[in-house]
Amino acid sequence: MATIVAPVTPTTSTVREGEPHPIRALILSRVALGLITIVAVSIIIFWATEVLPGNAASAILGHDATPTRLHALELQMGLDKGIYSQYWTWISGVFTGKLGVSLASGLPVWSTVSPRLVDSAVLVALAGAIGTVIGVALGAYAALRKDKLLDHVFSVVALAVTSLPEFVIAIILIILFATVVSHLLPAVSLLPPGTYPWNSPKDMVLPVATLVIVIVPYLYRMMRAAMIEALESDYVEMARLKGLSQWRIVLVHALPNAVAPTIQVIGLNFLYLAGGIVIVENVFNYPGIGTGLVNAVSSRDIPVIQLIVIILAGFYVFVNILTDVIALLASPRRRLPR
Amino acid sequence: MDAPAPASSDAEGIARTRMRRHQFLYNLGRAARTPRGKIGLVLAGFVVLVAVIGPFVAPDSSSAFITIPYSQPSAANLLGADTLGRDVLSRVLSGGWQLILMALAATAFGVIVGGIAGVSAAYLRGKPDGFIMRTVDVILAFPQLVFALLLVSIIGPKVWIIVLAVGISHAPQVARVLRSATLDISERDFVKAVELEGVSPSRVMAREILPNLVTPLTVESGLRLTYSIVIMAGLSFLGFGIPPPAPTWGFMISENLIGLSSNIWGVAAPAILIALLTIGTNTFTDAVARVSIGIEAREQLPLLAPDIGIVAS
Numbered sequence: 001m002a003t004i005v006a007p008v009t010p011t012t013s014t015v016r017e018g019e020p021h022p023i024r025a026l027i028l029s030r031v032a033l034g035l036i037t038i039v040a041v042s043i044i045i046f047w048a049t050e051v052l053p054g055n056a057a058s059a060i061l062g063h064d065a066t067p068t069r070l071h072a073l074e075l076q077m078g079l080d081k082g083i084y085s086q087y088w089t090w091i092s093g094v095f096t097g098k099l100g101v102s103l104a105s106g107l108p109v110w111s112t113v114s115p116r117l118v119d120s121a122v123l124v125a126l127a128g129a130i131g132t133v134i135g136v137a138l139g140a141y142a143a144l145r146k147d148k149l150l151d152h153v154f155s156v157v158a159l160a161v162t163s164l165p166e167f168v169i170a171i172i173l174i175i176l177f178a179t180v181v182s183h184l185l186p187a188v189s190l191l192p193p194g195t196y197p198w199n200s201p202k203d204m205v206l207p208v209a210t211l212v213i214v215i216v217p218y219l220y221r222m223m224r225a226a227m228i229e230a231l232e233s234d235y236v237e238m239a240r241l242k243g244l245s246q247w248r249i250v251l252v253h254a255l256p257n258a259v260a261p262t263i264q265v266i267g268l269n270f271l272y273l274a275g276g277i278v279i280v281e282n283v284f285n286y287p288g289i290g291t292g293l294v295n296a297v298s299s300r301d302i303p304v305i306q307l308i309v310i311i312l313a314g315f316y317v318f319v320n321i322l323t324d325v326i327a328l329l330a331s332p333r334r335r336l337p338r
Numbered sequence: 339m340d341a342p343a344p345a346s347s348d349a350e351g352i353a354r355t356r357m358r359r360h361q362f363l364y365n366l367g368r369a370a371r372t373p374r375g376k377i378g379l380v381l382a383g384f385v386v387l388v389a390v391i392g393p394f395v396a397p398d399s400s401s402a403f404i405t406i407p408y409s410q411p412s413a414a415n416l417l418g419a420d421t422l423g424r425d426v427l428s429r430v431l432s433g434g435w436q437l438i439l440m441a442l443a444a445t446a447f448g449v450i451v452g453g454i455a456g457v458s459a460a461y462l463r464g465k466p467d468g469f470i471m472r473t474v475d476v477i478l479a480f481p482q483l484v485f486a487l488l489l490v491s492i493i494g495p496k497v498w499i500i501v502l503a504v505g506i507s508h509a510p511q512v513a514r515v516l517r518s519a520t521l522d523i524s525e526r527d528f529v530k531a532v533e534l535e536g537v538s539p540s541r542v543m544a545r546e547i548l549p550n551l552v553t554p555l556t557v558e559s560g561l562r563l564t565y566s567i568v569i570m571a572g573l574s575f576l577g578f579g580i581p582p583p584a585p586t587w588g589f590m591i592s593e594n595l596i597g598l599s600s601n602i603w604g605v606a607a608p609a610i611l612i613a614l615l616t617i618g619t620n621t622f623t624d625a626v627a628r629v630s631i632g633i634e635a636r637e638q639l640p641l642l643a644p645d646i647g648i649v650a651s
Contacts, residue, residue: 309488
């Protein structure tokens with residue numbers, strides 16, 4: 001199931017010379033589809049936020065703006081131009097960083113969002129990496145202890161945790177480690193936006209822990225199922241009969257084969273994290289794009305909302321493509337045309 | 339042969355529909371008799387009971403300022419006071435029914451829209467399939483909570499827009515799951531047979547295919563209900579639910595968070611109720627999936643349909 005080398009299949013033999021290899025064609029079409037999706041998404045974000053009553057100029061100046069000042073600002077912001085030209089200005093601004101100013105703070109949009117983006121990226125990367133390691137390890141361990149007490153306890157805990165909203169998990173952690181039971185860690189991050197989390201690692205512990213607890217159960221379940229399948233396979237049986245040590249069988253023979261089917265779940269976990277940070281950052285007042293988005297929605301700061309949503313959607317599409325491509329490369333079965 | 343054939347197939351169709359309706363209740367009934375199902379039903383049932391009866395038995399008004407903010411539980415205020423000195427118990431009792439109603443409405447909307455889209459895509463194939471699945475890809479590019487936040491930021495935090503936003507954000511996942519289930523069924527002989535009789539596609543989908551989707555629809559609805567509750571509560575936690583001073587469990591948690599060490603119940607009571615509700619619905623759904631698909635199949639679910647095993651926020 002999880003061999004890395006593709007078997008020679010009838011479909012590959014029909015490929016004529018000069019045509020791209022089917023797997024390359026599949027990957028290219030997947031990437032092209034992703035690019036089309038992200039363009040469609042950007043049009044939707046732009047169009048939806050333009051439907052708003054009143055334009056950005058009147059939002060900046062407020063109700064008591066004189067028509068002359070309003071008109072002057074509209075000219076300056078390019079709001080008198082057609083919608084296509086405005087869209088072009090915006091979408092090219094996403095890449096060049098020229099996106100105008102935040103309606104709430106008056107500072108350039110890109111420089112308000114970029115430090116937050118770094119903070120969130122650190123949070124997602126840490127939580128994703130730690131969660132992946134713990135999930136794989138727990139799943140593999142539970143598979144080895146299948147149907148023992150510990151396995152049952154793990155399954156019940158996993159089911160309960162998957163049902164909990166992230167803010168409930170965050171609050172349990174705050175009660176345990178930051179307020180009522182003990183005061184080991186800060187309950188809210190006091191980092192002002194613009195400072196980076198590695199300046200104050202203590203502030204990162206609870207947000208990262210919350211996200212790790214949320215993503216581990218999915219990976220655990222998948223890993224456990226895949227590991228059980230691997231342990232019951234012929235090649236593990238063969239390794240046992242050869243008299244290899246239990247450690248060697250598990251780590252060298254079973255584990256690598258069980259990890260391949262979990263790639264998709266790891267990808268899904270990163271997708272979850274893109275949305276999950278919105279709630280978790282807000283619980284802990286972590287200065288990332290999640291709190292940035294909620295602040296922007298509260299103050300209807302359209303340019304900031306547009307940028308953060310397109311970043312999150314872009315990340316989503318990117319991770320989706322990456323997961324599909326890796327899954328495609330890792331499992332020969334999927335290389336056949338559907 | 340010509341005349342009675344459609345009639346008998348019609349009768350068979352009705353009989354089948356009836357049988358499947360029985361199957362729906364049968365699945366739920368069997369799930370309710372398993373230990374897991376019982377636990378789920380009791381937990382969710384308790385919270386629903388609190389939410390429904392609560393507003394009528396609340397000792398105080400949910401918006402009256404009656405004592406010192408964050409005062410500890412006492413005989414007069416069994417769960418103490420919240421950030422503005424309002425009775426926590428009364429607010430908890432009055433603040434749940436909107437969440438449950440809105441989550442149910444969003445789930446129904448998402449499952450119906452996603453179901454129609456998924457079944458049509460799989461059965462009609464070709465251009466409709468391409469169009470529906472590309473639309474699905476576009477909506478799937480937004481994290482569910484972010485999609486809801488985007489709609490709320492455009493139109494404002496109104497009840498219908500929240501329900502609509504959460505419902506639409508569910509539709510793609512439902513569509514994907516039902517599309518793959520329909521692809522299998524539409525190849526079966528009984529579908530081919532009625533197609534040869536010249537029955538219209540919409541009739542085939544409604545009478546022949548839909549009754550065979552009862553199991554995935556039931557499981558999918560249960561999962562979506564849990565996620566609806568999580569997202570709705572999350573939105574109101576962020577301050578985009580029903581506007582204050584109306585009590586909502588989600589917003590109670592965020593407004594009382596600063597006073598956590600003075601009176602824990604302002605945060606803990608709504609958090610516990612939300613947790614019991616989502617654990618209840620999820621556990622019951624798990625029990626339904628186990629009895630209707632088979633115990634081991636539940637473990638394989640993430641393999642078959644990768645996106646149904648994840649709380650999408």
